[in-house]
Amino acid sequence: MTIVPSASPRNFHRRDARRRSGGFTLLEVLMAIALLALLVGVVLTNVEGLFGGGQEKVASIFVKETARTGLAAYxxxxxxxxxASxxxxxxxxxxxxxxxxxxxxxxxxPEDPWGNPYQYQFPGTRSNxxxxxxxxxxxxxxxxxxxxGNW
Incomplete structure (x- = not known):
């Protein structure tokens, strides 16, 4: 009697183990999704703290540089x-x-970063x-x- 190697019990278990180790279980996938959702939630709640100072910088650049250049050319x-009118x-x-x-x-x-118009006064009282x-x-x-302001 001849034993076929692929039909032996030892090879059967090896082949079955290879088939099962090729992917993730449903539990592993759900855990990864839950962890990812938790990380996204933490990041989104801290975004304002990371980028909140940019609005003041944008307004400062407009009043001290952009408008100044246009006013000087005018x-x-x-x-x-x-x-003023x-x-x-x-x-x-x-x-x-x-x-x-x-x-x-x-x-x-443009409007300022908070959606309001920039204010202008000539002659000025605060800036030199x-x-x-x-x-x-x-x-x-x-x-x-x-x-x-530009002062």
Whole structure:
């Protein structure tokens, strides 16, 4: 009698073990999904703490750099800064009566990171640049400690 090697009990168990070790059990998959969901939850709850300071930086860059550049170009062309009634819109659209306007000096006037318009005053009272430009900051209230201005 001839014994076929693949039919022997020893080889049968080896072949069966190989077949079972090729994948994960349902319990292992569920545990991995639960762990992944827990990690995602922890990360999402801490995102505001990681990136919250970026909004103040964006507002500061606009009032101290971007608007300053547009206002300087406007002044070079017209001889003065826009008045308070013309506001920052004078950097985007030609004000009536400004024959020397060669803008636009900015593509647009964005809202601050909290969805509020930037404030502009000329002549300024707080900045030594001749004009004041500021954001009300996160609390959207003028004159509080979180205001972000060019002073």
């Amino acid at each position: 002044r070079l062309d017209t001889g003065n800064y826009p008045n 013309q506001g920052l819109e004078a950097l985007v659209q030609k004000p009536s009566g400004e024959d020397d306007w060669r803008g636009p000096y900015l593509d647009d006037i 640049k001749g004009y004041d430009i500021w954001s009300f900051g996160p609390d959207a209230t003028n004159g509080t400690s979180d205001d972000i």
